[in-house]
Amino acid sequence: MTVEVFVGVQGALQAAPGTLGFTPECGVCSRWTVRMAGETAADFQLFTETHRAALETSGVPPLYWESLHHKLAHEIFDAGEVFGIMQFENEEGDEDAEEEEITHNPGTPPVYKVIITKEDGLQAADANSIFLIDHAWTYRVDQARQQLWEIPGLLHRMAILTGIEFHGEVPDDDIIDEVMAEMWRFSHTYQLSQGVKNENEADVLYLYRHFKDYRTLSEQRPHVIVNQFPCENLVTVKDCLAAVSRRTGGVNGPKWLPLTYNLCTELPQFISCYQQRKDRGEDNHWICKPWNLARGLDTHITNNLNYIIRQREGTPKVVCKYIENPVLFDREDVEGLVKFDIRYIVLLRSVQPLQLYAYNVFWLRFSNRPFSLHHFDDYQKHFTVMNYVDETQLKQVHYNEFIPMFEKQYPNYSWKKTEEEIHKSFVELFRVATAKDAPFGICNYPSSRAIYAIDLMLKWDTDSDGKPIMQPQILEVNFSPDCARACKYHPSFFNDIFSVLILDDVDKCPVTRLI
Numbered sequence: 001m002t003v004e005v006f007v008g009v010q011g012a013l014q015a016a017p018g019t020l021g022f023t024p025e026c027g028v029c030s031r032w033t034v035r036m037a038g039e040t041a042a043d044f045q046l047f048t049e050t051h052r053a054a055l056e057t058s059g060v061p062p063l064y065w066e067s068l069h070h071k072l073a074h075e076i077f078d079a080g081e082v083f084g085i086m087q088f089e090n091e092e093g094d095e096d097a098e099e100e101e102i103t104h105n106p107g108t109p110p111v112y113k114v115i116i117t118k119e120d121g122l123q124a125a126d127a128n129s130i131f132l133i134d135h136a137w138t139y140r141v142d143q144a145r146q147q148l149w150e151i152p153g154l155l156h157r158m159a160i161l162t163g164i165e166f167h168g169e170v171p172d173d174d175i176i177d178e179v180m181a182e183m184w185r186f187s188h189t190y191q192l193s194q195g196v197k198n199e200n201e202a203d204v205l206y207l208y209r210h211f212k213d214y215r216t217l218s219e220q221r222p223h224v225i226v227n228q229f230p231c232e233n234l235v236t237v238k239d240c241l242a243a244v245s246r247r248t249g250g251v252n253g254p255k256w257l258p259l260t261y262n263l264c265t266e267l268p269q270f271i272s273c274y275q276q277r278k279d280r281g282e283d284n285h286w287i288c289k290p291w292n293l294a295r296g297l298d299t300h301i302t303n304n305l306n307y308i309i310r311q312r313e314g315t316p317k318v319v320c321k322y323i324e325n326p327v328l329f330d331r332e333d334v335e336g337l338v339k340f341d342i343r344y345i346v347l348l349r350s351v352q353p354l355q356l357y358a359y360n361v362f363w364l365r366f367s368n369r370p371f372s373l374h375h376f377d378d379y380q381k382h383f384t385v386m387n388y389v390d391e392t393q394l395k396q397v398h399y400n401e402f403i404p405m406f407e408k409q410y411p412n413y414s415w416k417k418t419e420e421e422i423h424k425s426f427v428e429l430f431r432v433a434t435a436k437d438a439p440f441g442i443c444n445y446p447s448s449r450a451i452y453a454i455d456l457m458l459k460w461d462t463d464s465d466g467k468p469i470m471q472p473q474i475l476e477v478n479f480s481p482d483c484a485r486a487c488k489y490h491p492s493f494f495n496d497i498f499s500v501l502i503l504d505d506v507d508k509c510p511v512t513r514l515i
Contacts, residue, residue, distance in 0.1 A: 044069050064130040071132055079131040084117040136161065141300055142379045144183075148176045158183065180377065184307035189314035204502065208480050214445055222447065225502060227480065229351065229450050230443035235433050236452065236479040237291050238318045239265075244441075248432045255461070256425035256472050259321040263288070263312045270319055274305060285322040285373060289476075290315040299383070301376035327458035327470050328371055330409050331395065336370025341384045341457045341475065345486070346426055347500055347511065348452065351434050351444040357500055358423060360510040361490055364402050366395040387485070398489065413470055418458070422472045426454065427514050429474065449501035453481030 047069045048055075055065060070076070088111045116122050122129060137158065139147055148155045149171045159166035159175060162182040166175050205211065205226040214230055234240045242260035245253050252259055261270035277284050288300045288311040298315050301322055302308060311317050328337035345359035365384035376382055379389065386392045397405070403415045434442045454477050461471040486493040499505040506513065 043073070060130070063125075063127050067128045068130050071130070075132075077132050077134060079133065082116060082118045082122060082131070083114050085112050086115050087112050141377055144180060145176060145375070145377050148179060155179065162186065181304050181307075184304060184310045187310060189310060204498075210479075218445075218447070225447050225449055226445075227448075227450055229348065229448040230445055231438045232442050232450060232479065233292075234440075234442060235429065235477045238289055238320075238476060239291050239316075241474075241477060242318060242320075244433050245429065247435070248428055254425075254428060256428070257474050258323065261319050263308070263317045263319050267309070267312070270308075271305070274308075283322075283324045283373075285324055285376070286319050287322045288317045288319050290317050301382055323457055323459045323473055324373060325460045326371065327410075327460060329366060329406075331366065333395075334368060334370060338367040338369065339371050339382065339384055339457070340364055340366045341455055342422075343481075344422070344426070344454045344456070345481070345483075345497075346430075346452045346454055346514075347497065348430065348442075348450045349501055349504075350446075351442055351448075354430065354434055354515045355513075356426065356430050356515040357506070357511040357513050358426060359496070360512060361486070361493075362399050363485060364397050364399065366397070368393050368395070410470075418470055418472075421470070422456065423512065423514055425456075425472045425474055429477075430515070451481070451497055451501070453478040 044066060048065060055062075060068070071078070137147075137154065148158065155171050155176060156166055156169075158179050162179055162185070164175065164178050164182060166172070168175075203224060205224060207227060210233075211217075211226055211228050214226075217224060217226065234244050238260070239262040242253060242257065242262070245257045248254050249257070259273070261267075261273070263270065274284060274286075285301065285303045286308060288302075288308055290298050298317075300307065300311060308319055311319070326339055329340045330336075331338050341364075343363040343365065345361075347357040347359065349355040349357070365386070367382065367384050368380040368386065369378065371381065380386075380392060386394045406415055407413070430442075434444075437443075455475045457473045457475060458470045459473050461469050463469050483493060496509040496511070499509050500511055
């Protein structure tokens with residue numbers, strides 16, 4: 001069972017009957033998936049242990065937790081006993097004035113507000129002042145269009161809720177586009193949490209979770225090598241990556257990083273940029289990404305400002321300029337030009353002195369449908385990560401096969417020079433990321449070693465003479481990346497990595513020393 005929980009903050013719940021109730025500014029929404037169970041003390045204890053972090057993050061006071069558990073276990077939707085919905089037609093009208101017929105602008109939707117109807121009002125001190133809200137429609141963005149097409153009555157119902165006129169029975173592409181544009185004025189977003197495992201003692205700690213206690217490690221086991229650097233989140237977390245990169249590229253950042261804003265702290269700056277681009281008639285498609293997730297998870301592409309602003313409600317996100325003019329790859333099997341990105345493995349052996357290597361083998365990922373600036377909810381058109389998505393084709397092209405294919409499709413551009421520009425962007429990034437002392441730069445810890453997966457694309461740009469060039473665009477830097485594919489096709493991968501990082505044996509390994 002999946003429900004939405006709504007609770008007001010302390011003080012905001014104290015209201016008399018007939019007064020306005022909750023607004024988005026005075027409440028918190030959270031999603032809970034629970035197993036139906038009896039209400040023993042053990043059940044409630046398990047509930048709090050499982051959901052404590054989410055409850056606290058969502059701002060749900062402990063006072064309400066037991067009542068919340070009870071209502072979830074018994075599917076009690078009692079908000080209708082406390083609240084009502086009232087249509088307002090003239091909020092600012094004079095009560096003493098004669099009633100006049102109100103004429104709305106064409107297409108203006110009616111205004112509804114929630115009021116408290118319970119006779120004795122609502123009190124924050126009441127442990128039962130927490131309510132479950134059923135959903136009109138729960139969806140994933142990449143499945144929304146298909147559901148609007150296939151679920152009987154859904155498009156008609158959503159059109160009514162979003163104030164769009166639709167009188168037909170057969171779904172229509174234009175109406176679906178309108179609904180998907182307008183629904184972000186009403187939709188809310190959610191997030192789920194995941195757990196981690198503990199590491200075992202070893203001479204080399206190769207961890208898949210973030211390590212923080214460097215002081216204890218240096219005092220008790222100084223010989224132990226760990227696969228992380230203190231403050232490396234300055235490059236692996238997307239908002240920090242953008243902030244650090246601006247040190248070398250000014251306010252808009254360097255040429256090798258898409259224009260990026262933090263949606264939590266830089267929303268006014270982003271909106272200003274969005275409006276200025278709109279006024280100048282420039283492309284205004286943006287991509288919203290969580291700060292610290294990869295694989296295209298919870299990622300959204302749109303030119304709809306309401307849609308973008310809604311993304312602040314869930315996982316903390318950045319918004320980056322979407323690459324509207326990418327260098328494309330001709331896939332004969334899909335009869336069209338598709339997006340592709342490239343993953344490089346970068347090895348950081350030392351900060352002082354700075355020692356950086358790039359693995360010579362790189363990995364390609366391709367979209368499955370021809371690229372166009374349409375239908376941004378079409379995952380297989382706009383995204384390239386297919387190995388984690390069910391029922392999608394994974395196009396495999398090895399790096400040594402790709403190079404001659406690339407140069408055949410783009411005979412005026414040698415891969416060697418293109419890769420030199422890619423390597424230059426890596427050098428600039430790590431130079432600026434290690435230029436300052438911690439916490440403003442990656443910290444020098446003698447026993448640290450790290451590998452990062454840098455995902456990038458190529459976009460069309462022009463040089464100082466106006467000639468077209470392929471400009472690398474770093475999309476993200478991944479901490480402790482998934483190397484299963486690397487090991488599958490290159491069994492010596494980890495031997496090479498450990499030889500460089502731990503044994504300092506570089507000569508026989510397929511790596512290029514960048515710094």
